[in-house]
Amino acid sequence: MAQIIDGKKISSEIKEEIKSVCSQLVKEKKQLPGLVTILVGNNPASKAYVNSKAKSCNEVGMVSKIEILDESISEEELISLINRFNNDKNYHGILVQLPLPKYINESNVIKSIIPEKDVDGFHPINVGKLVIGEETLIPCTPYGILELLKRYNIETKGKHVVVVGRSNIVGKPIANLLLQKRDGANAVVTIVHSAAKNISFYTKQADILIAAIGSPKFIKAEMLKENVVVIDVGINRVEDANSPKGYKIIGDVDFDEVSKIASFITPVPGGVGPMTIAMLLKNTLIAYKHLTKNIE
Amino acid sequence: MAQIIDGKKISSEIKEEIKSVCSQLVKEKKQLPGLVTILVGNNPASKAYVNSKAKSCNEVGMVSKIEILDESISEEELISLINRFNNDKNYHGILVQLPLPKYINESNVIKSIIPEKDVDGFHPINVGKLVIGEETLIPCTPYGILELLKRYNIETKGKHVVVVGRSNIVGKPIANLLLQKRDGANAVVTIVHSAAKNISFYTKQADILIAAIGSPKFIKAEMLKENVVVIDVGINRVEDANSPKGYKIIGDVDFDEVSKIASFITPVPGGVGPMTIAMLLKNTLIAYKHLTKNIE
Structure with a gap:
């Protein structure tokens, strides 16, 4: 059984780190x-x-x-x-x-x-800097994925990362981040999407699979190799008569099946989702540090 | 034997197209x-x-x-x-x-x-727009590769493009261009580089291989599958006692070997090289059209 990558726990840790910085600012x-x-x-x-x-x-x-x-x-x-x-x-x-x-x-x-306050990291100049390899505000979800990999000590160097999905918010930035020549990246990256004839051909090669498709339970165990690390970015709302809300949130990965063969897996909810908000706070802190150095 | 992708010929065609636009401007x-x-x-x-x-x-x-x-x-x-x-x-x-x-x-x-005059397409805002999929000034070498593929009617949709090299000038932009959801792109893209344990594992999968490594004759026939389309971006100067200059220019691909198994191949010199200058002229024309519409 795969080890669960606990995004809720990691996001709490990051929030605690930010909280202690803010407390210090109050003291000062x-x-x-x-x-x-x-x-x-x-x-x-x-x-x-x-x-x-x-x-x-x-x-x-x-x-x-x-x-x-x-x-x-x-x-x-x-x-x-x-x-x-x-x-x-x-x-x-x-x-x-x-x-x-x-x-x-x-x-x-x-x-x-202004790019300095663009905590979503969507401004083209920030996207460009990310691709070139310059320091910038990284979009929150990809930034969260990097943190999860880092805090679970998952090696990325020389690994084959397969990103399923090519959105501007997740697929493209995480692919561009992970191929950079630096620690916590340096991976061989494949981006696969709806135009591929045979998506399994690519997903089966993944040492690390990142699913950002927006299609519930799209990724099945048979599409993956043993011991793959699975990062599920999907947040799909599906009907659920047993839930008081009448729906539940599930990922792009068939968790029950895939967790049996993966080495690590993020659950949905409680995986990448909580990281996105934590990294938004982190970006706000980074923007603050950068701006107040210049302004004050 | 592979069909030669004649960059010299295509670049002349593009220059002729630009020349006729300029003649018209003179007339007017x-x-x-x-x-x-x-x-x-x-x-x-x-x-x-x-x-x-x-x-x-x-x-x-x-x-x-x-x-x-x-x-x-x-x-x-x-x-x-x-x-x-x-x-x-x-x-x-x-x-x-x-x-x-x-x-x-x-x-x-x-x-x-200013990004509007950045005909090299290296400004981060232009890089960002390229990645997001907005219209922009595309770096000349990747732009030249797109034109070669287009003018030789080489299908890219759903094909596996393997880019060897991750430079800001060639590898990253051509990868980001070819994965866009649009005509002349829409490919599954893998970027492989020096950190990969086994480069052949990836290059062997390529329907279209783009070599931008800067290492003479790095790509051998045994690293490729039959009927691959090979785009050689390398411009390596090596000693050559038989040449009056004492050196010759060769690519990243072992042309003699690879041309026997590929379906299409760019020679060096005479492939991608001449396209780079042609696309620089094209970018200048695009910048001109854009700026004069705004300025005049």
């Missing part, structure tokens, strides 16, 4: 790191994400603010609000909850956040 | 596209490259200027010269010949070129 009577989250409209799932981010900020002792905007807001108005926070020294991280309403151009909005 | 009494190339110091190889770029500009009817700076110039002075060209409406492309002297920070210099 210094400014605290601040994160503003901007939500357009009132999609319940987005609202829940935003609230949970704010709650985590408060838990570690950061300043947090939620700006909820009416769905009818124009792109211009949204960007002008972002500009206000670009110039607001109380906030070091700006996060715009995606998706945005269709008539707003997401790319324009992302580019309007 | 419009401004011409302009490229400035900046060279620091007097490395003979760099000088030869710069001259050949300027010559190609002239051939197609573009404006070209070479700025040669003394090796003793400071980073600040170089960046201030770049700023002058950032604001000079006569030049739409700015290229700084690399490598720069060691005391000058290349990354700072590259970032000082």
Whole structure:
């Protein structure tokens, strides 16, 4: 049976580390790191994400603010609000909850956040720096995966990492991170996706499999080799009559089957998910350190 | 025997296409596209490259200027010269010949070129846009590879592309380009490099192999499968007593062996090399079109 990679535990550790930094700042009577989250409209799932981010900020002792905007807001108005926070020294991280309403151009909005406060790591200049190998704000989910691998001492050097999925949020950045020539990376990386004729041909080769497809239980045991390390990024909501909510969250990996042959596996929930928020806090702290060094 | 992918021929075709656009601009009494190339110091190889770029500009009817700076110039002075060209409406492309002297920070210099004139496509914001899948100035060598594949009608969708080498100039951008979900791409991509335990294990899987290692004749026939498409990016200078220059240029692929089993192959010289300059001209034209629409 695979060892469970406990994302809940690791994320708590990271939050504790951040909390102790914030306590020290309070003792020194210094400014605290601040994160503003901007939500357009009132999609319940987005609202829940935003609230949970704010709650985590408060838990570690950061300043947090939620700006909820009416769905009818124009792109211009949204960007002008972002500009206000670009110039607001109380906030070091700006996060715009995606998706945005269709008539707003997401790319324009992302580019309007100054790269130094782009704690989601989605600004093209930050993506470019990540690829080139420069220091930057790393998107939270890939950053969380790197931390899980590191804190479980999983060797990546020379290993074959197979990434299933090529999204801008997970697949592309984690692939580009893991192929860099540095500790905690240095892997041979394959990116496979829906255009492949035979996905199993690739997944069977994986020493480390990263599933970021958005398709429940897509990855089966027969698609993998023994002792593979499995990182499941999927968060799929499926009906479940036994749950009081009427649904449950499952991953892209068939956990019951795959956990029997893998050496390590992340569960869903409790694997990559909690890491994403922990790394958002970490990014806000990094942005704070970087900005206050320059500003103060 | 493999069909030769004739980069010299294709690059001539592209230059002819650009030339006819420039002739039309002359007829319409419009401004011409302009490229400035900046060279620091007097490395003979760099000088030869710069001259050949300027010559190609002239051939197609573009404006070209070479700025040669003394090796003793400071980073600040170089960046201030770049700023002058950032604001000079006569030049739409700015290229700084690399490598720069060691005391000058290349990354700072590259970032000082406005992204709209970054015809090398090395600015992190342009790298980021390439990865995200937005329109941008694509680095010349990877852009040339895309054009060769396209003009020889080589299918990439669902194919396994194996890129050997992970440089910022070739390996990383061509990998990120070929995995995009669009025509002329949509491939499964593996990036393999020096940290791999067994490079052949990966290269043997390639439907399309891209060698960008910088090691003469590194890729042998036994490392490949039959009917592979081989793109050789290597430009290695090796001693050759029979040549009047005392050296010859060879690729990363053992052409004599590999051409016997491949379906298509680029020769060195005459493959990817000539495409790089052609795509530089193309990028200058793209930058010109983009800038003049905004400026005029």
